[in-house]
Amino acid sequence: MPGIRTMPNDSTLKTFIVAGGLCLVCSIIVSGAAVGLRPMQQANKLLDKQKNVLQVVGRYEPGMNIVEEFSTFEPKLVDLDTGNYAEGDASKFDQRAAAKDPKLSEKIPAAEDIAKIKRRPNKAQVFLAKSESGGVQYYILPISGYGLWSTMRGYLALESDAQTVKGVIFYDQAETPGLGGEVANPQWLANWPGKLVYGSNGEPQLTVVKGSAARSGDQAKYEIDGLAGATLTTRGVANLIEYWMGENGFKKYLDKVRS
Numbered sequence: 001m002p003g004i005r006t007m008p009n010d011s012t013l014k015t016f017i018v019a020g021g022l023c024l025v026c027s028i029i030v031s032g033a034a035v036g037l038r039p040m041q042q043a044n045k046l047l048d049k050q051k052n053v054l055q056v057v058g059r060y061e062p063g064m065n066i067v068e069e070f071s072t073f074e075p076k077l078v079d080l081d082t083g084n085y086a087e088g089d090a091s092k093f094d095q096r097a098a099a100k101d102p103k104l105s106e107k108i109p110a111a112e113d114i115a116k117i118k119r120r121p122n123k124a125q126v127f128l129a130k131s132e133s134g135g136v137q138y139y140i141l142p143i144s145g146y147g148l149w150s151t152m153r154g155y156l157a158l159e160s161d162a163q164t165v166k167g168v169i170f171y172d173q174a175e176t177p178g179l180g181g182e183v184a185n186p187q188w189l190a191n192w193p194g195k196l197v198y199g200s201n202g203e204p205q206l207t208v209v210k211g212s213a214a215r216s217g218d219q220a221k222y223e224i225d226g227l228a229g230a231t232l233t234t235r236g237v238a239n240l241i242e243y244w245m246g247e248n249g250f251k252k253y254l255d256k257v258r259s
């Protein structure tokens with residue numbers, strides 16, 4: 001068989017050998033890059049999560065040392081069935097992965113799945129922001145639920161009374177920009193601080209309404225303006241708040257914190 005150099009350039013065999021060799025070299029480069037960059041991707045993912053947690057309590061500023069600021073926050077695992085803190089390494093807990101693992105989560109009966117998340121992890125990862133005196137200043141709780149097109153993921157931060165909203169963010173969603181995507185608009189998110197989660201009967205009352213929220217009276221404490229032209233995303237946010245603040249979400253935990 002002639003060597004590859006001596007083969008004519010228009011030979012079919014040479015074309016296949018060169019194309020095959022090129023594919024092999026490229027696949028080695030691509031898979032090498034994927035494996036080599038994985039630790040960097042994971043570090044960036046963690047940094048992004050820490051930034052979101054800082055942001056929801058207003059402690060993020062561009063250019064700041066995120067890792068240093070975040071080190072004052074305490075991650076905790078909450079057993080959602082009992083509302084007690086659970087054993088385990090809270091800092092490394094991957095709640096999203098847990099929600100997919102049948103051993104670490106449970107299927108939500110269709111009638112109760114108002115947030116349309118299908119499975120609920122048995123444990124949730126919360127963060128405690130500490131005040132200068134060392135007490136808990138804010139409780140930061142992960143929330144998620146389906147909008148019109150996507151699962152919206154975010155954090156809800158409560159003041160130390162475990163009742164008053166400090167802030168909300170949605171860091172991951174794929175609703176339509178300009179419509180449902182306005183869930184991530186800081187102007188809309190500015191409506192949340194100061195609202196209350198639980199009514200005088202102890203049940204979750206915080207909600208997002210279609211159109212304008214009540215401006216006076218008792219309801220004004222619990223209502224947020226809906227997103228214009230995005231009633232379905234608005235309803236998704238209202239539903240996910242109702243779910244995560246309810247009995248199957250953080251209600252047991254927050255009741256215990258308050259008492």
Ligand SMILES: Cc1cc2nc3c(=O)[nH]c(=O)nc-3n(C[C@H](O)[C@H](O)[C@H](O)COP(=O)(O)O)c2cc1C
Pocket residue numbers: 148149175176177179180181227228229230231232233234
């Ligand atoms: C291309 C397109 C994208 C849309 N994206 C959203 C969306 O992200 N969220 C949403 O609630 N409604 C979205 N809508 C509108 C819904 O279909 C529906 O009309 C709307 O939620 C009704 O809201 P309204 O009662 O406030 O008008 C979209 C509509 C179109 C045509």
